[in-house]
Amino acid sequence: MSQPPPPPGNPPQFGASDGAVPPPPQGPAQGGAQTPPPPPPGGYGYPAPPTPTQVGPQTPPPVPPSDNPYAAPVPPAQNPYAAPTQPAFPQQQFPQQPPPPYPSAPQAPQPQAQGYGYPGQQQGYPGQPQGYPQQPYGYGQTPPPGGYPQQYPGAPAGGGRSSGKVVGIVAAVVAAVLVVGGGVWFATKGGGDDPKPKPQADSGGSQGTSGGPTGSSHNTSLSLKWQAKGDTVAEKDNLKEVIGVWFTDKYVVKNQVDKVVGYDRSSGAVAWTVPAVSGGECTAARDAWNNLAAIQYGRNCEKVMVIDMATGKVAWTKDLPGAAGANDSTFHYSEMAISGDAVGIDWLEGSIAYRLSDQKVLWQGGDGECKDDGYAGGKQFVAVVNCGYSTYKVQLIDPANNGKSKWTWTAPAGTQVNAVVSTDPVVVIIGTESKLKTDVVSLVDGRLQSRVSLGTDKYDIDDDGTEQEAVHNVLVSKDTLYLTLDSQRDAQGQVLGGIVAFDLADGKQKWIARPTGKHAITGLDFVGDKVLAYEPPSYNVQGQLVTVDPATGAISPYASFPQDAYDALDTSGSGEYPQWHDGQFYLINRTMYAGNDDQKYVIAYG
Numbered sequence: 001m002s003q004p005p006p007p008p009g010n011p012p013q014f015g016a017s018d019g020a021v022p023p024p025p026q027g028p029a030q031g032g033a034q035t036p037p038p039p040p041p042g043g044y045g046y047p048a049p050p051t052p053t054q055v056g057p058q059t060p061p062p063v064p065p066s067d068n069p070y071a072a073p074v075p076p077a078q079n080p081y082a083a084p085t086q087p088a089f090p091q092q093q094f095p096q097q098p099p100p101p102y103p104s105a106p107q108a109p110q111p112q113a114q115g116y117g118y119p120g121q122q123q124g125y126p127g128q129p130q131g132y133p134q135q136p137y138g139y140g141q142t143p144p145p146g147g148y149p150q151q152y153p154g155a156p157a158g159g160g161r162s163s164g165k166v167v168g169i170v171a172a173v174v175a176a177v178l179v180v181g182g183g184v185w186f187a188t189k190g191g192g193d194d195p196k197p198k199p200q201a202d203s204g205g206s207q208g209t210s211g212g213p214t215g216s217s218h219n220t221s222l223s224l225k226w227q228a229k230g231d232t233v234a235e236k237d238n239l240k241e242v243i244g245v246w247f248t249d250k251y252v253v254k255n256q257v258d259k260v261v262g263y264d265r266s267s268g269a270v271a272w273t274v275p276a277v278s279g280g281e282c283t284a285a286r287d288a289w290n291n292l293a294a295i296q297y298g299r300n301c302e303k304v305m306v307i308d309m310a311t312g313k314v315a316w317t318k319d320l321p322g323a324a325g326a327n328d329s330t331f332h333y334s335e336m337a338i339s340g341d342a343v344g345i346d347w348l349e350g351s352i353a354y355r356l357s358d359q360k361v362l363w364q365g366g367d368g369e370c371k372d373d374g375y376a377g378g379k380q381f382v383a384v385v386n387c388g389y390s391t392y393k394v395q396l397i398d399p400a401n402n403g404k405s406k407w408t409w410t411a412p413a414g415t416q417v418n419a420v421v422s423t424d425p426v427v428v429i430i431g432t433e434s435k436l437k438t439d440v441v442s443l444v445d446g447r448l449q450s451r452v453s454l455g456t457d458k459y460d461i462d463d464d465g466t467e468q469e470a471v472h473n474v475l476v477s478k479d480t481l482y483l484t485l486d487s488q489r490d491a492q493g494q495v496l497g498g499i500v501a502f503d504l505a506d507g508k509q510k511w512i513a514r515p516t517g518k519h520a521i522t523g524l525d526f527v528g529d530k531v532l533a534y535e536p537p538s539y540n541v542q543g544q545l546v547t548v549d550p551a552t553g554a555i556s557p558y559a560s561f562p563q564d565a566y567d568a569l570d571t572s573g574s575g576e577y578p579q580w581h582d583g584q585f586y587l588i589n590r591t592m593y594a595g596n597d598d599q600k601y602v603i604a605y606g
Helices: 149-154 163-182 563-570
Strands: 224-229 239-241 245-247 251-256 259-264 270-275 292-297 303-308 313-319 335-338 342-346 351-355 361-365 370-376 381-387 391-398 404-410 416-423 426-431 439-444 447-453 480-484 499-503 509-513 522-527 530-535 544-548 555-560 576-581 584-589 591-593 600-605
Touching: 224 259, 224 563, 251 600, 292 335, 303 342, 335 370, 342 370, 342 381, 370 416, 381 416, 381 426, 391 416, 391 426, 439 480, 447 499, 480 522, 522 576, 563 600
Parallel strands: none
Antiparallel strands: 224 600, 239 591, 245 251, 251 259, 259 270, 292 303, 303 313, 335 342, 342 351, 351 361, 370 381, 381 391, 391 404, 416 426, 426 439, 439 447, 480 499, 499 509, 522 530, 530 544, 544 555, 576 584, 584 600
């Protein structure tokens, strides 16, 4: 696949901090957590787990930043532009141009700028800039993000997604080959579909104020309730990707291979099935509205289907523009998002949005110089815009006003926008070609509010794909960002890890929460005003859920897993990611591998 030539000049090392983070100490740890290696088939291979014990209290005081090398700020002398505790830049340094209205008709194709198809080289950066250069604005429509592993080889040359997505796709293809050809059990980081905002509590995942648990009571002992068996995948296909899991008051709804299935939340019994035959690996919106979910389907993913999850009936279907003459890969690498009564879809050559309630077209765009490079939904509708693979923008879209942008923010030259982790407040992850995730950026009214450097392998950013909404363990509340430390083991086998809180107003670190035992820990969701975290099982660790106090970082037990649940957790396969919804814990899987007949779409605990 051909690539556009690299850009001239030396893009800055925004967020790079190689060598700035001290290595793990080689002595006994002072607490912390280690994310265990992904389990091979049949479990971790360790001796039988111990008999479950009652979850004991663990409320250590917050740990000062200097006590945890993985959360230590980057020394200014080594990278003054990426220190995680660096205050936000003064707002006046980021003048914003008012963007023109979102076009209501397709734009005439324009020659590609001589930017790079793999944006953001890290060539060094002489010093901190006085402000981000504001690029000329020209908002046409762009290729949709979210490629899938097996579709990558067939993508049109020179088109498609940003380098971050392409790199992720290539890695997934290699992994799939290893799984099928070599018999190696490949475990993805996560493998789920829905970390994003849910305005109606219809979809899963977590995004701070955008969604999360409804506050109902929960069981303090989460027993195994039911499992939904995965589909068998042909050896020739290697794997199948199926994005999408949603919730109603009665059902857990899972997008699957060639169908969408609603399961009774209590028993796991199949309540309804909607056929959705697809020739490829089609995408879905990770959010829902008023019990309406949306997916792509069809021979070439050229159709849109909206499903009423309360009844298990198809609300409406549409052919995407140009579907009649589309080739096999035209609508691959698509992304969908739902915010309120609007669903947006973008693909390689265009984008369109419909009103969910009546199918009315809200906006439509074509393949211009600037293209949509991904959508995120929930409380607000956010678009990532790619201009010639050299300039990347974030736009807050008004679906009710023909898709016009409320504001636009331009990422620093040499960087690309690789994930949207919250739409209210708007928080994105940016990176470069060689390091896809370097900084978490908070945006307010089109201005940079704060920035947190991710350092050198300091944090575990758990994603399940290449879509903008693929990250699901970065949590955001109205005023705080929560990151999970990438756990490390020292020479004695002690683990260092935890959850770190940052103030969105200035990017400064608030506290580090670390378990007292040898537990891995990852951010999961919110319960009430507290952070909910998951400590997965491993050798001699039963696994549990804990809460973290947002003011102090103190950890408290929330729910444990008895033996049956432990056994299911310990033997769960690759690609599954944890999710919490309305007092129940789930493992969700979006990837079905060939040669594995024991995978599950959903495992429910409660």
